[in-house]
Structures are given as structure tokens and as C-alpha cells.
Amino acid sequence: MSEEYKLLHRINSPGDLKTLSAEELRAYCDELRRYIIDECSVHPGHLASSLGAVELAAALHYVFDTPDDKIVWDVGHQTYAHKIITGRREAFRTKRHLGGISGFPKMSESPYDAFGGGHASVSISAAFGMAKAAELRGEKRQVVAVIGDGSMTGGLAFEGLNNAGASKQTNLLVILNDNHMAIDQATGALKNYLLKISTSVHYNRFKQRLWGILSHTPRLLRLCQKAGNAVKQGLLNKSNLFESLNFRYFGPVDGHNLKELVRTLRALHDIEGPKLLHVMTVKGKGYLPAESDQSVWHAPGCFNPDTGERIRSKGSAARYQDVFGETLLELARQDARVVGVTPAMPSGCSMNILLREMPDRCFDVGIAEGHAVTFSAGLAAAGMVPFCNIYSTFMQRAYDNVIHDVAIQDLPVVLCLDRGGLVGEDGVTHHGVFDMAAFGAVPGLTIAAPRNERELRNLMYTALQAGHPFMIRYPRGCGEGVAWRGEPFEMLPVGRGERLRDGGTLALVTIGTTAGAAARAAERAAAAGVEVAHYDLRYVKPLDESLLEEVGRRFRKVITVEDGCIRGGVGEAVAAYFNTHGCDTQVRMLGIGDAWVEHGTPLQLQALCGFDEEAIFRAILEMR
Numbered sequence: 001m002s003e004e005y006k007l008l009h010r011i012n013s014p015g016d017l018k019t020l021s022a023e024e025l026r027a028y029c030d031e032l033r034r035y036i037i038d039e040c041s042v043h044p045g046h047l048a049s050s051l052g053a054v055e056l057a058a059a060l061h062y063v064f065d066t067p068d069d070k071i072v073w074d075v076g077h078q079t080y081a082h083k084i085i086t087g088r089r090e091a092f093r094t095k096r097h098l099g100g101i102s103g104f105p106k107m108s109e110s111p112y113d114a115f116g117g118g119h120a121s122v123s124i125s126a127a128f129g130m131a132k133a134a135e136l137r138g139e140k141r142q143v144v145a146v147i148g149d150g151s152m153t154g155g156l157a158f159e160g161l162n163n164a165g166a167s168k169q170t171n172l173l174v175i176l177n178d179n180h181m182a183i184d185q186a187t188g189a190l191k192n193y194l195l196k197i198s199t200s201v202h203y204n205r206f207k208q209r210l211w212g213i214l215s216h217t218p219r220l221l222r223l224c225q226k227a228g229n230a231v232k233q234g235l236l237n238k239s240n241l242f243e244s245l246n247f248r249y250f251g252p253v254d255g256h257n258l259k260e261l262v263r264t265l266r267a268l269h270d271i272e273g274p275k276l277l278h279v280m281t282v283k284g285k286g287y288l289p290a291e292s293d294q295s296v297w298h299a300p301g302c303f304n305p306d307t308g309e310r311i312r313s314k315g316s317a318a319r320y321q322d323v324f325g326e327t328l329l330e331l332a333r334q335d336a337r338v339v340g341v342t343p344a345m346p347s348g349c350s351m352n353i354l355l356r357e358m359p360d361r362c363f364d365v366g367i368a369e370g371h372a373v374t375f376s377a378g379l380a381a382a383g384m385v386p387f388c389n390i391y392s393t394f395m396q397r398a399y400d401n402v403i404h405d406v407a408i409q410d411l412p413v414v415l416c417l418d419r420g421g422l423v424g425e426d427g428v429t430h431h432g433v434f435d436m437a438a439f440g441a442v443p444g445l446t447i448a449a450p451r452n453e454r455e456l457r458n459l460m461y462t463a464l465q466a467g468h469p470f471m472i473r474y475p476r477g478c479g480e481g482v483a484w485r486g487e488p489f490e491m492l493p494v495g496r497g498e499r500l501r502d503g504g505t506l507a508l509v510t511i512g513t514t515a516g517a518a519a520r521a522a523e524r525a526a527a528a529g530v531e532v533a534h535y536d537l538r539y540v541k542p543l544d545e546s547l548l549e550e551v552g553r554r555f556r557k558v559i560t561v562e563d564g565c566i567r568g569g570v571g572e573a574v575a576a577y578f579n580t581h582g583c584d585t586q587v588r589m590l591g592i593g594d595a596w597v598e599h600g601t602p603l604q605l606q607a608l609c610g611f612d613e614e615a616i617f618r619a620i621l622e623m624r
Helices: 022-042 048-052 054-063 080-088 123-136 155-165 189-198 201-214 218-236 258-269 288-292 320-334 352-357 369-381 392-407 435-439 453-466 514-527 545-554 570-580 602-609 613-623
Strands: 070-073 143-148 172-178 248-254 274-280 338-342 362-364 385-391 414-418 446-448 470-473 498-501 506-510 532-536 539-541 557-565 586-592
Touching (some): 022 258, 054 258, 123 143, 320 414, 338 369, 385 392, 392 414, 545 570, 557 570, 557 613
Parallel strands (some): 248 274, 338 362, 414 470, 506 532
Antiparallel strands (some): 498 532
16 A cells, blocks of 8 residues: 555445544545545546545445445445445445446445445436335334435336335435536436536525534424425425425535535435435546546546546557447438437447537437437337437336337338447446346347457448348447448348358358457467368347358358357247257357356457357367
8 A cells, every 4th residue: 555545444344434623634535535546547437436435435335334324326436435434445446347346336245335336317216226125124213325326317227116105104315416417417407406406596595504504403403304395495496306296305515525424424314204315516626637527537438646647558450439420420411300219328339429520310319219219219100210329238227118119110210239248347337248138138129249340330231221120239349340331331141141161071150249359269270170161140130140050051060159148049039940940969058157247358258158250160179
């Protein structure tokens, strides 16, 4: 531990934190913020959100008796300070590394992680469940939900508020960590409403005076609570959204003012029933580069902590998300029906390229995946062709919307699933491994997986012409380095794959970007005297039955390779085809087994799951 950290090394638990004076707590938070910056500069992660929640995490553990009291963090982006305070200071260096701690809250990792949080908007529902359980068991326990980074725009958050507000006796504190941001700038009516509250001169002046009095007179606090709704309505000239849901609303308070935070939390500690504290924070607080460009510094990768210079990996291949973004703009220029829809991740999926040039044809709907799909269905029903881009792991939340609102009605929505397959360091909550199996059962839905950048570009063009529901899934990261910019568009016949290599012993059948590793493994096998054929399906659904008929007729041994779960996946579909068509074909399936996959680099995880180049090569030698 560096000598500049005079307090940090003394704090190994929230119990240690409680021994600090108010002045020491302020100094500790400064060291904690510096430690997060230093460590994230060499061990990357979600930086800006956690910097904004340093004081909040410290104040919560300073006031509440964790882990007996429960803190549920919404979206683990905020939780680095929490992890360090709760005994994981040294382990923090291993976050997101293979075998190290998770970058998100994880119940199996620490008793202080009351609930897992990789996806947005879950905290209020989960915390209300915990609070209700404590009530039913007769336990005196504080339960806190910390929701932020745009997560309040998610429908599940409102469902939780609505249900919890109806239970007036259940002790629940919701903290809205309001920084006006998701990954990108927050959007929507709720953002404007919160901004209006936080910038009300009269309201803030009243709030400051009120809390100055209430911190010393608890009896007056209870009295003011009874009249609080009427006072707030008068000041804001409209009803308070949270009060209308039966939550007692407090705030806004400065989320970086430790004394005010601690005083406020102590005052709220003994107030029963559902209540909401509105905390204003700055994403990236305390690190000027992160404050100045909050979207980039959400997860900046490695950087020089002294200069703020980001250290970019060198490579000539384009990222798949940029192929998507640039191609979408090109298609939008050619066809006035094309629009883009994304739930709070325009920069994450590179739809910001379209947003910059055609803002009226690009829609960031907030963290609301189900709405994004149904909104797209509405656009399609009225004659547009929406390209709705949602990370594969988040598309799980819109499964019903895809079936009910798009597929049943046969609407021409192009569903683009970024981050398909094993995404790497974000780990188990973010791997996009279920999409091919889950959506493969949906009638009328075309599902494609490009093997390189050019195919992604051409599949987007094909999807635009299709006139039916069309899903394209592709991975995180860079492509194969093939030429694609400026290439003429080419229709790729739906349900048709391609033979990439002929051979005489056995056949490889791949889907998506696993084709690259399979091709390299086939080259190695040929050098070892084993000739292997290689077929790429390109379409998960419909399967290319003419291609499979050729494979089943010519080969007795087949290896399928997919970057998704084997159960219900492409390999099983191929084996089912051979079985129902009487082919005497032995099928070995490589992919992701029936187990959760933790965090590590994509290559490490592909090796662990047994479908990287080396594993494919070994399978070839074993089956020859």
C-alpha cells in the first residue's frame, strides 16, 4: 500500500469505518477515490459511476449496521467503494480477472453483497422483498435500495415502487443516486422531472433550512412528515411523483457532502414505512477527465491516472459495434424508412453515429428493453424499418415483447443483438449465451450470426429487404480484419450457409464468429495430415437443410461449434436434423455447457468452455 494512503489500509470492514471521526471519514473518502482511480488505470472496470458514489457508499456503511442491515445496489457500476469498504481492498486488484472478484455485487462473494446486481432496475423489487421478509419474521432490520445511472427509467423500478408504496408499514429506504446519466446522457420525461426538482431554487432553499432543523429535533421531523406532501406540492406547483406512490420524499441532498449525507441518513434511520431520498451526485466525481467526458469514462479501459490519457490497444480490425453503427447510417441515408432504437446505450452499440447525423431518426428510450422492442414494433406497424439494438444479455428482458409484439404480428423489426456470446470481464450477468437457444424456438423469426465484419454489413442490408422479423447477433470486440467499408451491399439468401473448406474425414459446422477459430484449427489439422471440411451455417434459423443434407450424406463424423449454450442450441438442432432424416452421423457439440461462466478474458473463457482453437483442434484429432 502506498504511503500516500494513511487511512485506507486501516479500514477492513464497516466496523472499522465507524471508528473514524467526521474529518477522518472525509479524508478516507478522498483516499478511497484515489485508490479506485489508481487501480482502475491498470485493472480496468466501470470507473465513473463508482467515483460518483464514494461518499454515498461510505455514509451508508457509516450509519447502517451492515451486513445485518441490507444494502441492495442497483447496477454494480456504482459499487467499487462498497467492495473496498467491505473487506475487499486487496482483492480489488483482481476484479474482473479470471479467478478474481466480480465487478458487480455477488451474494456468493460477500455477506455485504445483499443481492446480485448486473442488470438495471432490480434493486427496489429485491429490497422490498427483503424488507417484507424481515417484517414477516419479526426482525428489526433496515433495508436500503440504491438505484442510479438511469435505472429508475426501467419499468421494473416503477413496478417495485408501486408495490412497495402500497405497503405503508414495511420499512424500506430507496436512495435515488441521481447523476443525470446512464452510460450516456439520461433521456426522457423522468430525467426532466428530476432535473426540475433538483434545480428548484425555492425548494432547495426550503430543504436546506428544513434539514438543519430536523437533524436536531426528531419530534419535529415526524410532524413535518405529515405535512410534507402538501408543502412539496406547493413549492413545486404539482404533485410529487414519489409521494403520489406513497413514498415519503426527502431531498434533494448533495451526495458529495458527507456531513449532510450522514446527518440525513441518521434522521431517516428510524422513520418507518417506504421513503425515498433523492441524492445528487456527479458521475466521475473527483477525476477531471471522467467528469468532463462521463460517457467515455464509464468504462475507459487502461489509462494514465496522472494525465488522463487512455491507453488504447493497437489493432487494425474494426469493432463489430462500429460496423453496425456505420452501416446503419449508410442504410438510413439510402432508405427513409430506417430508424434506430436503443435502450440507453447509443455509444455502447455505436448508434451514436446515426444519432449525430440524424437525431430525429434515432431514439434512445432509456433503460427499458421491453419498451424498446414494442416501440420498434409500433414503428414497423406504421411503415418504418427499425433497427433495435440491445445487448444480448439485456434482450432476455424483452423476450415476451419479441414474441408477442413482433413475431406473432410478423412485423419487419430488425433486432440487433450486440455482445452475443462470452463477453469477457463483465462476467456471468453479461454473457450473451442464451439468445440462439431462446429465440430459436420462436416461429417466423429469422436469426443470423455473421462470421466477420463484411457479413454483418450484408446481413443488415438483407434484413432491411426481408420484410419480416429478423435478428442478427454478433460479439463484443474486433472482427477478423476483412474489408467491409465501401464494399457493395450483397443480399445473403435467408437460410443459406456456405462451405468454406472441403475435406474427406469429418466436417466442422460452425455458426457466427466461431468460424475463425475453426478455420485455424482445420489448417493445423491439415498440417498434421487430417483433412477436415468446414461449413458455416450463417443462419441459426432457418437452418440450411440443403447444406446439412450434404454434410449428413458425406460425413459420418461432425463437430459443431457455437458461442452459445449447447442445450437447445445450434448443435442440438443439427443433430436433430440428422436424426430425423436418417443420417448415420456422429455429432460432437462444442460450446457452452449447462453451467454458469464467470469472468475472464474471452479467450480464457472460450478455452475453459472448450471451443477455442486449441479445443477444436483436439476434438478433430480425437474424432478422426
